[in-house]
Amino acid sequence: DSGVTQTPKHLITATGQRVTLRCSPRSGDLSVYWYQQSLDQGLQFLIQYYNGEERAKGNILERFSAQQFPDLHSELNLSSLELGDSALYFCASSVVAAGNTIYFGEGSWLTVV
Amino acid sequence: DQQVKQNSPSLSVQEGRISILNCDYTNSMFDYFLWYKKYPAEGPTFLISISSIKDKNEDGRFTVFLNKSAKHLSLHIVPSQPGDSAVYFCAASRTDSWGKLQFGAGTQVVVTP
Numbered sequence A: 001d002s003g004v005t006q007t008p009k010h011l012i013t014a015t016g017q018r019v020t021l022r023c024s025p026r027s028g029d030l031s032v033y034w035y036q037q038s039l040d041q042g043l044q045f046l047i048q049y050y051n052g053e054e055r056a057k058g059n060i061l062e063r064f065s066a067q068q069f070p071d072l073h074s075e076l077n078l079s080s081l082e083l084g085d086s087a088l089y090f091c092a093s094s095v096v097a098a099g100n101t102i103y104f105g106e107g108s109w110l111t112v113v
Numbered sequence B: 001d002q003q004v005k006q007n008s009p010s011l012s013v014q015e016g017r018i019s020i021l022n023c024d025y026t027n028s029m030f031d032y033f034l035w036y037k038k039y040p041a042e043g044p045t046f047l048i049s050i051s052s053i054k055d056k057n058e059d060g061r062f063t064v065f066l067n068k069s070a071k072h073l074s075l076h077i078v079p080s081q082p083g084d085s086a087v088y089f090c091a092a093s094r095t096d097s098w099g100k101l102q103f104g105a106g107t108q109v110v111v112t113p
Helices: none
Strands: A006-007 A009-014 A021-023 A032-039 A042-050 A053-057 A064-068 A074-078 A087-094 A107-113 B010-014 B021-026 B030-038 B045-051 B056-057 B061-066 B072-077 B086-093 B107-112
Touching: A006 A087, A009 A021, A009 B061, A021 A087, A021 A107, A032 A074, A042 A074, A074 A087, B010 B021, B021 B030, B021 B086, B021 B107, B030 B061, B045 B056, B045 B061, B045 B072, B072 B086
Parallel strands: A009 A107, B010 B107
Antiparallel strands: A006 A021, A021 A074, A032 A042, A032 A087, A042 A053, A064 A074, A087 A107, B021 B072, B030 B045, B030 B086, B056 B061, B061 B072, B086 B107
């Protein structure tokens, strides 16, 4: 158990819909990261939040957005869903200082039909 | 643009022998490298890391070697155990953007009795 909690574990939704994935970081970790793992793209960094502020952006689509709340939990919002958005979405957390272990949650499986 | 490459999608090794996993990177700005292990339906689990100021880091059965001039790193697992059967991901980061990991495609390791 990494201490990073993600919900829901599985989600099936239709194209065009919107979903929200939730993440609770490890206790004490101020930094939260979102990653997407798809069959054709592998594990890709989407976005990072640190203590409520966006810190870094990766290959995140404009249809996707995220936020980190005062209690440090984070949500990833995916809208206007397409079939190609079907993937495993991971949340990770760490202390922000370089070299500290980045812990991953178990992921949220999203299937768009 | 795949900046981290794991060219061997799979590796089969006998229990008790050495497993050697390879990883190449193209971006010379990367200064921190990590290995993660992943079981099906679980998130990646941190194994071992190495800073670019070192050429070797050891932790129990796991040793990571870094050859900066060749932009190559390898993970040695000695001795291999059945529980080591998993997908292993190489990842790279810059310490000034900690957490923004670039992952390789992964290598499936199967340890046979």
